Amino acid sequence: MEHKTKIHTEDGRQEIQITREFDLPVELLFKAYTDPEIVEQWMSTKVLKLENKQHGSWQFETSDPKGNVVLKMNGTIHEFVTDRKITRTFEMENSPFDVQLEFFEFEKLTDDTSKLSMHIVFRSIALRDLLLQMPFAQGINMAHNRLQEIVNHLK
């Protein structure tokens, strides 16, 4: 079966390519990435800041059901072209992962369909492989809880 979301990795390269086709006009796909209220819904996170412009920055915060902050993410926006492209950095605070560089390309396929290509560059191959091996299967929350433990140790 052909998967809707495809992940492309190559041995010996510190990057990942994620592609996905949507039954959505490209304008709506782009909006899902730039409207804070919508980002909050599908990313299940709180948007503290999202400045959709060159030299802008962003900041998200995810909490567990009890309201404890379990994950903080932030970055800077380097390039912003409406309905076409977003280039940004991504950092998971208090994690072993270094800053990542992310290129999002939005492409119109037909009036009602579009494609997203996400190109993520890591500091090293090992960090890429480590991220891919995080326990996603058991839910990203487990990873978040672990990160919270690390944060608590640092306090």
Added chain:
Amino acid sequence: MELRRDVFQAIADPTRRSIIALVALQAMTPTAIAENFDSSRQTISRHIQILTACELLGQEQYGREIYYHINAWKMKEVADFIEPFRKFWDDRFDKLETIMKKYKPKK
């Protein structure tokens, strides 16, 4: 501490993740790794041993010193590992699509 060969168990420990993050930047001797932690040299050795047992770390001898480095996974293994990652993004994108299909622009 029992010896575990499961990769996910191995990286669930914060100290071991920190060790991986350190060695990811350059191959290091056990002494150099231990210097980054407050734990005893023995505790760190045990962590290194677990990471080596599940083949996350490999070792090479240079002269009298042993250096630990990150093991590069074989393509097939990486492909198996990335399925949960792919599924994670697939679910997120499904959610995005569902939300946007119902979206009505504010006039």
